[in-house]
Amino acid sequence: MSTVDRRAFLARTAAVAAAAAAGASAIPGVAWAGGPARFGAGAYVRPRPEAFADPTELTLAEAAWMIKNGRLTPAELVEAYLTRLGAYEPVYQAFNTVLAEQARAAAKAAGKRRHTGPLHGVPLAIKDNYWTAGVRTTANSYLFQDFVPPYDATAVARLKANGAIVLGKTQMGPLATTRATTPDGRITTVNAWTPTIPGTDPGGSSTGTATSVAGRMATSGTGTQTGGSITAPSNAQNLTGLKPTMGRVSLAGIIPLSYTRDHPGPLARDAKDAAIMLTAMAGEDPADPRTQGLPRVPDLIEAATPVYAGRKVRARWSTRIGVLPGYADGTSATALARQAFLSTVDKIDGVRLVEVPLPDEWDLLTGGAFNNVRLPERSEPFMPYLRTDLRGFGVSVTGWLQGALLGANEFVTGQRAKLLLLERVLDQIFGRCDVVVQTGPVPFDILGLPEIGFPIGFTTADVPIGTILGGEPYAEDRLLSVVAAYQAVTDWHWRRPPNPPASAAVTALRSSPAAGDRGRLTAEDVTALMQ
Amino acid sequence: MAPTPPTDAELDVMIRARLASLGIDLDQLPPGTASDPATGAPGRDSVLASLRSFVRTSVTVIAAYQLPGADPALSQQPAPMLYPSISTEWRK
Numbered sequence A: 001m002s003t004v005d006r007r008a009f010l011a012r013t014a015a016v017a018a019a020a021a022a023g024a025s026a027i028p029g030v031a032w033a034g035g036p037a038r039f040g041a042g043a044y045v046r047p048r049p050e051a052f053a054d055p056t057e058l059t060l061a062e063a064a065w066m067i068k069n070g071r072l073t074p075a076e077l078v079e080a081y082l083t084r085l086g087a088y089e090p091v092y093q094a095f096n097t098v099l100a101e102q103a104r105a106a107a108k109a110a111g112k113r114r115h116t117g118p119l120h121g122v123p124l125a126i127k128d129n130y131w132t133a134g135v136r137t138t139a140n141s142y143l144f145q146d147f148v149p150p151y152d153a154t155a156v157a158r159l160k161a162n163g164a165i166v167l168g169k170t171q172m173g174p175l176a177t178t179r180a181t182t183p184d185g186r187i188t189t190v191n192a193w194t195p196t197i198p199g200t201d202p203g204g205s206s207t208g209t210a211t212s213v214a215g216r217m218a219t220s221g222t223g224t225q226t227g228g229s230i231t232a233p234s235n236a237q238n239l240t241g242l243k244p245t246m247g248r249v250s251l252a253g254i255i256p257l258s259y260t261r262d263h264p265g266p267l268a269r270d271a272k273d274a275a276i277m278l279t280a281m282a283g284e285d286p287a288d289p290r291t292q293g294l295p296r297v298p299d300l301i302e303a304a305t306p307v308y309a310g311r312k313v314r315a316r317w318s319t320r321i322g323v324l325p326g327y328a329d330g331t332s333a334t335a336l337a338r339q340a341f342l343s344t345v346d347k348i349d350g351v352r353l354v355e356v357p358l359p360d361e362w363d364l365l366t367g368g369a370f371n372n373v374r375l376p377e378r379s380e381p382f383m384p385y386l387r388t389d390l391r392g393f394g395v396s397v398t399g400w401l402q403g404a405l406l407g408a409n410e411f412v413t414g415q416r417a418k419l420l421l422l423e424r425v426l427d428q429i430f431g432r433c434d435v436v437v438q439t440g441p442v443p444f445d446i447l448g449l450p451e452i453g454f455p456i457g458f459t460t461a462d463v464p465i466g467t468i469l470g471g472e473p474y475a476e477d478r479l480l481s482v483v484a485a486y487q488a489v490t491d492w493h494w495r496r497p498p499n500p501p502a503s504a505a506v507t508a509l510r511s512s513p514a515a516g517d518r519g520r521l522t523a524e525d526v527t528a529l530m531q
Numbered sequence B: 001m002a003p004t005p006p007t008d009a010e011l012d013v014m015i016r017a018r019l020a021s022l023g024i025d026l027d028q029l030p031p032g033t034a035s036d037p038a039t040g041a042p043g044r045d046s047v048l049a050s051l052r053s054f055v056r057t058s059v060t061v062i063a064a065y066q067l068p069g070a071d072p073a074l075s076q077q078p079a080p081m082l083y084p085s086i087s088t089e090w091r092k
Helices: A003-021 A060-068 A074-092 A100-112 A154-161 A207-214 A231-236 A271-281 A333-346 A362-366 A368-388 A390-405 A408-429 A442-447 A476-488 A502-510 A523-529 B008-021 B044-064 B084-090
Strands: A095-098 A123-127 A165-170 A220-225 A240-243 A263-268 A307-309 A312-323 A349-355 A435-438 A451-458 A464-471
Touching: A060 A074, A060 A271, A074 A095, A074 A100, A074 A123, A074 A165, A095 A207, A100 A165, A123 A207, A154 A165, A154 A220, A154 A271, A165 A207, A207 A220, A207 A231, A207 A263, A220 A271, A231 A240, A231 A451, A231 A464, A240 A271, A240 A476, A263 A271, A271 A451, A271 A476, A312 A333, A312 A476, A333 A349, A333 A451, A333 A464, A333 A476, A362 A368, A362 A408, A362 A442, A368 A390, A368 A408, A368 A442, A368 B044, A390 A523, A390 B008, A390 B044, A408 A442, A408 B044, A408 B084, A435 A476, A451 A476, A464 A476, A523 B044, B008 B044
Parallel strands: A123 A165, A123 A220, A312 A349, A312 A435
Antiparallel strands: A095 A165, A220 A263, A240 A263, A240 A451, A307 A312, A435 A464, A451 A464
C-alpha cells in the first residue's frame, strides 16, 4: 500500500470509527480537502454586448471576466438569478431546494475575499444526488427524503474550493432513472424551451440542472450520467454537457445508481463553460480509487478555446471525425440537423470526416440485454431497503428487483463482454478516427468513455436538437476542441429560450405544489425509460 | 437437448424464491396490478409480469452469449473488466 493510499485508508477508518462511536450510522469516506485548480487566462471571456445588460445571460467565462474586472459583484450575480427564480421557478420547477440566504451570504463573503479563479462567486445548480453538507440530499426518492449529508461530495467540495456558490439542489428522475418526477412519478420539471407543454421531453435524469441553466436560473450546473443523463438533457435544452471518462471526476459523496457507469460532469452553456466546470471537478480523490493513477487532467480551457488562422477558425488538432452508418440518414428534423452539422464541421480546416463501421456485434453488446448487466450494481447496495421498504422506491422499484434477479454468471459474462466491446471500439472505430458521432449515449456509458452533447439546431416547433460526440479514454480535451471550433462558426449555443408567458406563471402558482396535472410516469413507464 | 422453457407459473415460483432467498418479499407491494396510490409502487402482479419478461429477454440472452473462442472451456476468454476505460491506463 502506498503512503498516500494508506493515509487515505486510515483517514476513512478513523471517520467511520468516529461516526460509530457517536452512535450515528457509519458513513464511509471523508470530506475532500484540497485547494483550487489552475486556470489559464482563457477562462475569462469579455462578454458579448448583449450580455452586459443582464447578468443571467452571461456565460460562466463571461461572468468570470466581469467579476475579475470589477464590473459585476458575486452578490449582484446571485441576486439576478434569485430574481429570475422568483419569477419563473413556479413554472420551470427546476429545483428541489433553493438556498437563497446561503447563496446571498456566500456571495457577500466572496465579494470580500481574494479572487480564487473563474468560478469565484458564480452560482451553480447541483443535482440532488450530490451530497451537500447540511443540506437535504434526496435523489428525489422517498428513501433519502430526510437525508442530510455530513459533508460535501468531492465534486461539490472542489467547485466550492474554486469559489463557486451552490444556489440550489435540482430536480431529477427518482434515484436518477428518468426525467424529473416526484418519487411517485408526477412530472415536475419542464423543458425550458416549452414551459407550457409538460409533455415535451426535457431530458433526464439531470433534468432540473438542464432546465435551470437553460432557463437562466443558474450559470452552470452538475449532472450524473449512467445512461445518457448528461447528454440527453443537454441535447434537449440547447446546452453543452460533458460526460468525462470514468474516473476523471470522483464519485465519492454521490448517491449511486450503477457504480461502474455513474459519471459526474457539467451541463453548461458552451464548450468553454464545460471546460471550466470540469477543470474544477476533475482530479484524484483519496476517497475514490477510480480516480487514482490516471493521466493528468489536460488543459481543458486551452482545448475549449477556438484557434484562428487569420480570421478563419481551424481545428486545434488535426481531427478525423468518425461517422457511423445511418447517423444522418433520412429527412427528419434530426437527420437534417445532423447533415448540416457534418457539412459545417467538414469545412473547418483540420477536420476530416471519415466513415467508420459499427464494431462487430454492436447491436447485441450495446443493446437491451447487455445494457441490463448494470442492474445488479443498483440492487446490491440497496439490499437493506429492498428487504424492508419496496414501496419506498416508488415508481422506480422494478429495475432494482431486476438487478437482484440477474445471476452472477451473467454478470461476469457481461463484464467480459465489456472488454471485448472496448477492444473492438478502439480497434474498429478509433483505429480510423479521433472522435466519433454517437447515435445514442449507452454504448460509451457501458465502456466509461467520454462524450460531449451540444446543440446543432432546432425543430420547426423551436425545440432544440443536439448531437453527441464520443472520444477515446481521457480525451475530453479533443472533444472540447472540436465543439469549440464548431461553436465558433455557429450560433445555436447562443440562443436562449423566451421567458415563460406570464399566464403560465400565474397558473403554476395557483396549482398544487405537486403540479399533478403535468402528467405522471407509471412504474411500467419507468421500467421502459430508465437510465 | 435444450430444456423446455419455463412457463409463467414456473417463472413466478423461481422469481419469488430467488428474491425470498435474498430476503426480499414481493408481498410488500400491493396485491394485483394496481399501483400503490401513495407511492406509485406497482402491484405485485405487474412486477411479476415485468420480471418474467426480464428473465426471458435479458437473463437468457446474456447467459446464452458465447464469447469468441472455439472451446469456451479451454479458450482464453476476455478478462472480466468492471472499468474498461480505466483499464486502458494499466494495460499500456
